[in-house]
Amino acid sequence: MSQFKEKAKILNAEEIKRTLQRLAHxxxxxxxxxxxxxxxxxxxxxxxxxxxxxxxxxxxxxxxxPLGVLDITLYRDDLTTVGVRPVVxxxxxxxxxxxxxxxxxxxxxxxxxxxxxxxxxxxxxGRPKIVALxxxxxxxxxxxxxxxxxxxxxxxxSKNETVEVRLxxxxxxxxxxxxxxxxxxxxxxxxxxxxx
Amino acid sequence: MRKSNSINWTKKDLLDLExxxxxxxxxxxxxxxxxxxxxxxxxxxxxxxRGKTVVNLFYEPxxxxxxSFEIAAxxxxxxxxxxxxxxxxxxxxxxxxxxxxxxxxxKVDIIIMRHNYSxxxxxxxxxxxxxxxxxxxxxxxxxxxxxxxxxxxxxxLGRLEGLNVSIVGDIAHSRVARSNIxxxxxLGAKVTVCAPKILIPLSIEQMGVxxxxxxxxxxxxxxxxxxxxxxxxxxxxxxxxxxxxxxxxFGITKERLKSAxxxxxxxxxxxxxxxxxxxxxxxxGANSVILEQVTNGIAVRMAVLFLVAQANDYIKKNK
Numbered sequence: 001m002s003q004f005k006e007k008a009k010i011l012n013a014e015e016i017k018r019t020l021q022r023l024a025h026x027x028x029x030x031x032x033x034x035x036x037x038x039x040x041x042x043x044x045x046x047x048x049x050x051x052x053x054x055x056x057x058x059x060x061x062x063x064x065x066p067l068g069v070l071d072i073t074l075y076r077d078d079l080t081t082v083g084v085r086p087v088v089x090x091x092x093x094x095x096x097x098x099x100x101x102x103x104x105x106x107x108x109x110x111x112x113x114x115x116x117x118x119x120x121x122x123x124x125x126g127r128p129k130i131v132a133l134x135x136x137x138x139x140x141x142x143x144x145x146x147x148x149x150x151x152x153x154x155x156x157x158s159k160n161e162t163v164e165v166r167l168x169x170x171x172x173x174x175x176x177x178x179x180x181x182x183x184x185x186x187x188x189x190x191x192x193x194x195x196x
Numbered sequence: 197m198r199k200s201n202s203i204n205w206t207k208k209d210l211l212d213l214e215x216x217x218x219x220x221x222x223x224x225x226x227x228x229x230x231x232x233x234x235x236x237x238x239x240x241x242x243x244x245x246r247g248k249t250v251v252n253l254f255y256e257p258x259x260x261x262x263x264s265f266e267i268a269a270x271x272x273x274x275x276x277x278x279x280x281x282x283x284x285x286x287x288x289x290x291x292x293x294x295x296x297x298x299x300x301x302x303k304v305d306i307i308i309m310r311h312n313y314s315x316x317x318x319x320x321x322x323x324x325x326x327x328x329x330x331x332x333x334x335x336x337x338x339x340x341x342x343x344x345x346x347x348x349x350x351x352x353l354g355r356l357e358g359l360n361v362s363i364v365g366d367i368a369h370s371r372v373a374r375s376n377i378x379x380x381x382x383l384g385a386k387v388t389v390c391a392p393k394i395l396i397p398l399s400i401e402q403m404g405v406x407x408x409x410x411x412x413x414x415x416x417x418x419x420x421x422x423x424x425x426x427x428x429x430x431x432x433x434x435x436x437x438x439x440x441x442x443x444x445x446f447g448i449t450k451e452r453l454k455s456a457x458x459x460x461x462x463x464x465x466x467x468x469x470x471x472x473x474x475x476x477x478x479x480x481g482a483n484s485v486i487l488e489q490v491t492n493g494i495a496v497r498m499a500v501l502f503l504v505a506q507a508n509d510y511i512k513k514n515k
Contacts, residue, residue: 071230074242074272079506087223088230088502124239 004164006179010155013174016136019152020049023134024056026150031101034061036129038100040068042118043089045107048169049136053105068093070104075117097126103150107165109135112146137176139163205503208511209321209328212337213378221379225347227499228492234271235494244502245272248305252278253295254331255286255311260466260490261331261341265308268497274306292316293323300326306505309333314371325512327504335369340500341465342375344493346383348485349420351492352461357384362414364390364446365424365473368397372424372465377403390414392436392445411446412455420461423448423473439472448474453483461485 011019031037034057041050047069057065071089073079104118115133122131134150139157155163155178162181168174205223213221234242250269252262262278269276279299281287286295292311299307306327309317314334321328332338350356361380367373367389380387381404388406389396396407408414415421426442436442448462462474462483470476479486 074234074244074502079244079509088227088499090230091233120243124237124241126238 003182004162004179005182006177009175009177011153011176016174016176019136020052021056023150023152024053027103034063034065036101037103038066038068038095038097039103039105040070040093040122042104042106042114043069043071044170045165045167046105048167049107050105066095068095070118070121072114072117072121075121077113077117093125097122097128099129101130101132102128103132103134105134107136108163109138109148110141112142112144115146116144136165137163205507208504208508210339210500210504211317211321211328211330213339213342213375214337218382221382224343224499224503225350227503228347228495231498232492232495241271241273243273245269245274245505248274248505249303250274250276250306250308250501251299251304252276253299253307253309255281258310261310264493265331265497268494269501271494272498272501292320296320296324300324306501327508329500329504332371334371336371337375338371339375340497341372342379344489344496345376345422345463346379347496348463348489348492349461352485353419356380359385359419360388360417361385362388362390362418362421363424364411364414364421366395366426367391367400368395369427370424376422377405388414411452415452415456418456418460420463421448422463425465425467426469426472443472447472448478450475450477453478463489
C-alpha cells in the first residue's frame with residue numbers, strides 16, 4: 001500500500017458544491033431535451049458525483065434523470081500488470097442506452113485509460129446517440145485521444161503527483177487535494193500459495 | 197486517509213474451503229455478486245480474461261459443473277478446451293502429474309479438474325505454476341458448489357451468520373456436504389447433518405455440526421435445507437434396500453414441509469432424483485431455489501476464475 005503526502009488543497013466543500021451546480025447547468029444548456037439524458041457514474045467516486053448532479057437536476061428542473069453505475073475493472077488494460085489486483089464492484093445500468101445522451105461521470109481525468117475502458121463497456125450495453133464526459137478535475141497527461149466535455153476544474157500537475165477527490169459519502173468530508181504518493185517501506189504483500 | 201477494507205486474493209488455486217479464511221470466502225461471494233450482472237447483459241461477455249486459456253480436465257463424468265465452468269470462462273473471454281479422460285492419453289497410463297505438466301507446456305493458464313481421488317487437485321496444484329481449480333475431488337471437497345449454495349442462501353436471506361442450515365442425504369460420500377460444512381461454519385451458520393447412521397462419517401461432530409437421524413428434526417427450525425443426491429449408482433454398501441424406502445424415510449414432501457418454517461429455502465446440487473430425495477411438488481415448488489443455484493453457479497465460477505488468474509499473474513510477475 002502507499003501513502004498520500006498532501007501538498008495543497010484545491011477545492012473545499014463549498015467550491016465543490018458550486019462547481020457541480022455549474023456543471024449541471026452546462027449539461028442542460030447543451031442538451032435542452034432532458035428526456036434524452038442519462039447519467040452513468042464510474043465507480044467509486046464518479047457514482048457519488050453523478051448522484052449529486054442528479055439531485056441538482058431534481059432541484060432546478062424537478063425531473064428524475066436515470067442514473068447508472070459502471071465498474072470498469074473487467075475492461076482495464078492493466079489487469080495483468082504488477083500490483084494491480086482490484087476488487088470488482090457493482091455495475092448496474094437498468095435502463096436502455098439506445099439513442100440516449102449518456103453523460104459519463106468520473107472524479108479525475110488523467111491518462112484517459114479509465115474512460116477508454118468505460119466507453120468499451122458502455123457499448124456492450126447498447127448504442128447511445130452521444131456519450132459526453134464530465135469530470136470534476138482534469139489533471140492532464142493524457143495517453144489516449146480522449147477529452148472531457150464538462151470540466152469542473154483544470155489542474156496542471158506533474159506526472160508523479162496525485163489528485164485525491166474526497167467526498168462526504170466515502171471520506172467524511174468534501175475536498176480536493178493534490179499531493180504525492182509515497183510507497184510504504186514494506187511494499188506489497190505477496191502471500192501466494194505456490195509451492196516449488 | 198482513504199478507506200481500504202477490502203482484502204486481496206493471493207492464492208493461485210482454489211482447492212478447498214477448509215483452508216480459506218472467512219474473509220477470503222466473503223471476497224469470492226462479493227466478487228460473484230458483481231459478476232452476476234454480466235449474464236443479464238445483452239452482450240454477456242467481459243474482456244477480463246482475454247488471452248487466457250482454460251482447460252476443463254474431467255476424470256469423472258459431469259455435465260452441469262463442466263458446462264457451468266465453460267460458460268463462466270467464456271463470459272470472461274477466455275479460451276476453453278475440454279478434456280474428457282475416457283478419450284485421452286490418460287487411458288494409455290499417463291500419470292496425473294504428467295498430464296498436468298503437458299497441459300501446462302501448452303501455456304494453459306487455468307486447469308479446472310474433477311477427479312475421483314481425494315486430494316488430486318492439491319497434488320496437481322503443488323506441481324504446476326498454472327492455476328488449479330478443484331471441481332470436485334473424491335469425497336474431499338467441491339468448493340465451487342458450496343460457494344454457489346452459500347451465494348444463493350445469502351442472496352435469498354440477506355445473510356449467512358446465525359442461519360440454521362440442514363444438509364440431508366449421503367453425508368459420508370459427499371464432497372458437497374464437506375465443502376458446505378467448512379464454508380457455512382466459517383461464516384457463522386449453524387449446520388445440522390441428517391442421514392441414517394450408516395451414511396454419517398465417524399466424528400463429523402468435530403467439524404462443528406449437529407448430527408440427527410430424523411428428517412422431521414432436520415426440517416424443524418431450519419432456514420434452509422440442502423438435499424444431497426442419493427448416489428445409488430455408487431452405493432456398494434447397500435445402505436438402503438430401495439429408493440422408495442429412502443423416500444419414505446428421508447424424502448422431502450409437501451406434507452413434511454408443513455412442519456417447517458413457511459419460507460424455508462430448499463436447495464439441491466442436482467441432478468435430482470425425483471421421488472427419491474424430494475417429491476416433484478417440492479422440487480418445482482415455491483420454496484425451491486434449485487434453478488437459481490444453477491444460474492448463480494456461473495457468477496461464482498467467474499469470480500473464482502478471475503481471482504485465481506489475477507493472483508497467478510501477480511505471483512509470476514513478482515518471482
